[in-house]
Amino acid sequence: MSIHLNKVLISDNVDKKCEELLRQHNIEVVSKFNLSPAELIKELENCEGLIVRSDTKVTKEIIEASKSLKVVGRAGTGVDNIDVNAATKKGIIVLNAPNGNSVSACELACSLITCLARNVVPACQSMKELKWERKKYSGGSELNGKTLAIIGLGKIGKEVARRMKHFGMQIIGFDPFISDEEANALSIRKLKLDDIWPIADYITVHTPLIPQTKNLINKSVFQKCKPGVRIINAARGGIINEEDLLEALESGICAGAALDVFSEEPPVSTHLQSLLSHPKVIATPHLGASTKEAQTRVAVEVAEQFVSLNDTRSEFQI
Numbered sequence: 216m217s218i219h220l221n222k223v224l225i226s227d228n229v230d231k232k233c234e235e236l237l238r239q240h241n242i243e244v245v246s247k248f249n250l251s252p253a254e255l256i257k258e259l260e261n262c263e264g265l266i267v268r269s270d271t272k273v274t275k276e277i278i279e280a281s282k283s284l285k286v287v288g289r290a291g292t293g294v295d296n297i298d299v300n301a302a303t304k305k306g307i308i309v310l311n312a313p314n315g316n317s318v319s320a321c322e323l324a325c326s327l328i329t330c331l332a333r334n335v336v337p338a339c340q341s342m343k344e345l346k347w348e349r350k351k352y353s354g355g356s357e358l359n360g361k362t363l364a365i366i367g368l369g370k371i372g373k374e375v376a377r378r379m380k381h382f383g384m385q386i387i388g389f390d391p392f393i394s395d396e397e398a399n400a401l402s403i404r405k406l407k408l409d410d411i412w413p414i415a416d417y418i419t420v421h422t423p424l425i426p427q428t429k430n431l432i433n434k435s436v437f438q439k440c441k442p443g444v445r446i447i448n449a450a451r452g453g454i455i456n457e458e459d460l461l462e463a464l465e466s467g468i469c470a471g472a473a474l475d476v477f478s479e480e481p482p483v484s485t486h487l488q489s490l491l492s493h494p495k496v497i498a499t500p501h502l503g504a505s506t507k508e509a510q511t512r513v514a515v516e517v518a519e520q521f522v523s524l525n526d527t528r529s530e531f532q533i
C-alpha cells in the first residue's frame with residue numbers, strides 16, 4: 216500500500232497558507248466548512264487527507280466510514296476533537312501543530328490575569344453604558360508580590376512564567392514531568408499540589424485535558440485555597456469543575472475567574488450560563504490561538520507535515 220496525498224479536505228477555517236502550500240506541492244485541496252457528519256463523510260470519499268481546527272468533530276463514525284483517508288491533521292495544539300483510537304485502529308495517521316500558537320495562548324492567559332486584577336472588563340462594560348463608577352471598580356490589587364501558581368509547565372505554562380515574573384509575581388508550579396533544573400532556570404518554585412493551594416493568589420492551568428487533569432480544580436481543592444484566589448483557564452474546559460467554581464465564587468472563596476475554554480463549547484447548559492453571568496467571571500470564546508500570527512504558523516506547520524509525509528511515503532511505498 217502506498218500513501219500518496221492526491222486530495223485533501225480542509226473542513227475548518229484554517230489560514231489560507233495551508234491550502235497554498237499544499238497546492239504548491241501538487242496536492243489538490245477542497246475547502247468546505249460547517250459540514251454535517253453525512254456531508255463530511257461524502258466529501259471525504261476521495262480524500263486521503265483531512266485538515267481541521269476545532270469545529271469539525273472527527274468521530275469514530277466519520278473515521279470508520281472513510282474509505283481513502285490516510286492522514287488527519289489538526290491546525291492547533293490538542294487533538295481533542297479527533298478520535299485518535301479509532302484512527303489508529305484504521306492505520307490513519309493523526310498529527311497536529313503543537314508549537315505555533317503557544318505564544319498567543321500564553322499572551323491571552325497573561326491578559327486575563329491582568330484584567331482580573333483590576334476589574335478591567337466590568338469597568339469597561341460600565342463605561343460603555345455611559346456610567347462613571349470609579350468607586351465601584353476601585354479596590355483592585357497589584358500583581359507585584361502576589362503568588363501565581365502555574366499548573367502544567369509545558370510550552371504555554373513556561374511562557375506564562377517568563378512573562379508574569381516581570382510583573383513582580385512569585386511563580387510556583389506543578390508538573391510531574393519537568394525537572395527541578397528546568398523549573399529553577401525559570402525561577403519557578405516547584406511544589407506539590409497540596410502545598411500550592413493554600414498559598415496561591417492566582418492559579419492558571421496549562422495542562423492537557425486527560426483523566427488525571429479532569430476536574431483537577433474541584434470543590435475539595437477550593438476548600439484548601441487561600442480565600443480570594445483568582446482562577447484562569449485558557450487550556451481546556453473541564454480541568455476546572457465549573458459547578459464547583461460557581462459555588463466557590465458565590466461563597467467568596469474565589470474572587471474572580473477568567474475563562475477562555477469550557478466543558479461545552481459554545482456553553483449553552485444552564486450551569487454554564489449561570490457561571491458566565493456571574494459578575495466575577497470574565498470570559499472569551501476560545502480565543503487563545505486566534506491571532507493572525509498563530510493561525511499562520513499552525514497552518515504552515517500542519518501543511519509542511521502533510522507535504523513531507525506525502526513525499527516520504529510515496530518514495531518508500533509502504
Ligand code: NAD
Binds near residue numbers: 293366368390451
Ligand atoms: P504542553 O504539552 O507543552 O504542556 C502541557 C504540560 O502539562 C506538560 O508539561 C505536561 O507534563 C503537563 N501535565 C500533564 N499532566 C499533568 C498533571 N496531571 N498535572 C500537571 N501538569 C501536567 O502543552 P501546551 O502547548 O503548553 O498546551 C497546554 C494546554 O493549552 C493544552 O490543554 C492545550 O490544548 C491548550 N491550548 C489552548 C489554547 C486556546 O486556544 N485556549 C491554545 C493552545 C493550547
Ligand code: MLT
Binds near residue numbers: 268503504
Ligand atoms: C488548540 O488546541 O490549538 C487551541 O485550543 C486553539 C484552537 O482550537 O485552534
